[in-house]
Amino acid sequence: MNIALIAQDSKKELMVQLCIAYCGILSKHRLCATNSTGRLVSEATGLEVFKFLSGEQGGGEQIAARISCNEIDLLFFFRDPMLSENLIVPSDRNLTRLCDVHGIPYATNIATAEALIHALERGDLDWRNIVSPKVN
Numbered sequence: 001m002n003i004a005l006i007a008q009d010s011k012k013e014l015m016v017q018l019c020i021a022y023c024g025i026l027s028k029h030r031l032c033a034t035n036s037t038g039r040l041v042s043e044a045t046g047l048e049v050f051k052f053l054s055g056e057q058g059g060g061e062q063i064a065a066r067i068s069c070n071e072i073d074l075l076f077f078f079r080d081p082m083l084s085e086n087l088i089v090p091s092d093r094n095l096t097r098l099c100d101v102h103g104i105p106y107a108t109n110i111a112t113a114e115a116l117i118h119a120l121e122r123g124d125l126d127w128r129n130i131v132s133p134k135v136n
Helices: 009-021 035-045 059-068 090-102 110-122
Strands: 002-007 030-033 049-051 074-078
Touching (some): 002 009, 002 035, 002 059, 009 035, 009 074, 009 110, 030 035, 030 059, 035 049, 074 090
Parallel strands (some): 002 074
16 A cells, blocks of 8 residues: 655654564565655654655645545644644645545644554455445
């Protein structure tokens, strides 16, 4: 699966800790991230992470474009819920909107991220292996 990682500055360390804890599971998938998040994760875990531009330079928009083209299967987007609404850029809202439009599971906090990683480990998120139920 293709997994995208984005973390606002105050949540980068949490993203790194998540990736350290679940390195074994994540190593079986293709990871991409905005530049600084990807660099931090890669340095801490040794995982190969394709790095887009930094968030300020349009990395989030690059990931959004991949979501729109069905090239991302799962998004971890750790946002700081304490930021003022005025500091939340439209591209941040657009990421979660696109995930909803395209049916992409996403996590914006550690609890949901861990639930999705466990589902990923069980194979529950591999949509290619799901067979549509028969209609009688």
